Amino acid sequence: MLPALTPRQDDSASVSGFEALRRCVGDIPRFIGDHWGQTPLHRAGVDGAGFGDLLTIADIDALISSGGLRLPRFRLLQDGKPIDPADYTKGAALTSSTRQVDDQADPGRIYSFFDAGATIVLHALQEYWPPLARFCRQLECALTHPVQANAYITPRFAEGLSRHADTHDVIILQVHGRKQWHVHEPGAGGDEPGALLFEGELAPGDMLYIPRTFPHSARTESSSSAHITVGILAYQWRLVLKSVIDKIVYSLEESLPMGFADDPAALSALVAERLGDIKSKVDTIDPAALAxxxxxxxxxxxxxxxxxxxxxxxxxxxxxxQSTLRRRPGSVCKLRVESDRLFVLLGDRELDMPARLEPALRRIVAGKPFMVQDLADQLDEQGRLVLARRLAREGLLELVTP
Structure with missing residues (x-):
């Protein structure tokens, strides 16, 4: 575990990210020490508005009724099993095109299935629903792990997914209605769960954290339910180290000697030799470069x-x-100086600038609104206007209108 998890006070994205994380888990150091990857955490009444700023029943209804959803952005489940998508999708012609699609949502059929007990699942909402896109980005800036958001809408007296264990940690945010949850320890083997760790009902504004591999199930009773599942797709040590170990192992393409299977003792000496070769190569890996x-x-x-x-x-x-600008909320901006160049990483692309612009960029990254003329102590008029407009064009800055 990292020795500390503290937001950089000169980075607005980091600060807002920790605010979002604290909103979910409360005491962050305690969450890291007692719960992260170890045991579930339930917090009642986290949000009095039921996370209405992130998603509401009206929002869900608008997404479904528009008919614009396409697979795999959504699916239907009933009694723990998926419903055949052909039963709730339809074909349609793309506007001004002869191309046909057959995976477009059919709102009427979706609502009919829901009325008959099916759970509606909206996948990867962070990709197309702005409030959750911003919230997930804030969490990513704090966790430095990828985050996704799904929504589950379940009618009364129904179960969407049957008991299962996820391959990643999840944070459940109850948006509407109530749902009964059971969370168990991972079983010693097979499909049987271990001891029951949490049994309770989530109401609007409640939060439940479940670590990966912990079996859990949920169902509604006399109330329908809608909740957001925030999935934390954490980087794992095995994948980080596998990338470098594989390069070493794949270099050993020499065939085993003829007759190796008839002389295990001789083969043992050769295995020891190859393992020594691997160890010597592992010892040359630069930890700083890998990090x-x-x-x-x-x-x-x-x-x-x-x-x-x-x-x-x-x-x-x-x-x-005299224009007032600010860093766009949720924007990624990482600065790296190499010799006389400043590299500005903006998520999916990197800008190459003169290193003399670093002080101005540091000021901008801090996130506080500023007037273009406030950069006068670092750049001349033409330089600061060019920089401000360039960063607005790249999506890092936005114009603050009175």
Whole structure:
């Protein structure tokens, strides 16, 4: 475990990320020490509005009734089993195109199945629902692990998924209605769960954290339910180290000697020799370089959140000395100086700039609103206007309108 998990006070994304995490788990150090990857955590009444800023029944209804959803963005479950998608999708022609699709949501059929006891699942909402996109990005900035969000809408007296264990940690946020949950320890073997760790009902505004591999089940009784499942797709040591170990192992392409199976003793000496070769190569791996590459992989795979970007592009020529700008909430920005160059990582791309711009970028990354003319102590008028407009064009900055 890392020795500390503290937001950088000069990085607004880090600070807001820890606020989002604290909203879910409360005392963050206690959560890390007592629960993260170890045991479930239930918190009642976390949000008095039932996480209405993230998702509501009206929002869900709008997403479904529009008919714009396509597989695999959604699915239906009943009694623990998936319903054949052909039963609730339809074919449609794409506008101004002869291309046909056959995986578009059929709202009427979806609602009929729901009325008959089916659970509606909306997948990867962070990809197309802005409130959850921002919330998941905030959590990612705190956890530095990828995060996804699904929604489960279950009618009364029904079960969506049967008892199962996820391959990643999850945070359950109850949005509407009530649902009964059972969480067990992982069993010693087979499909049988271990001891019951949590049994209770989640009400709107409640949170339940479940570590990976912990079997759990949920069902409704006299109330319908809607909840958000935030999945934490944590990086694992085996994958980080496998990437470098595989390169070493794959280099051993020499065939075993003829007759190796008839002389295990001789083969044993050769195995020991090869293991020694592997160990010597492992010893040459630079831990700092591997750590840097792992961190770079995470930050370089964060999709920019560009809601409102079209209007910002149309307003670029309105950015003048007196304009107020701010870092876009949820934006990724990591700075790296090499010699006389400054590399600005913005999630899915990297900008190459002169190193002399670092002080101005550090100020911008801090996240506080600023006027373009506030950079006068670091850049001349033309330089600060060019920088401000460039970063607005790239989606890092947004214009603050009075």
């Amino acid at each position: 840097t590459a792992t961190a770079q992989h995470f930050w370089s795979n964060r999709r920019p959140l560009l809601t409102g970007q079209l209007q910002h592009l149309l307003d670029l020529d309105q950015i003048v000395e």
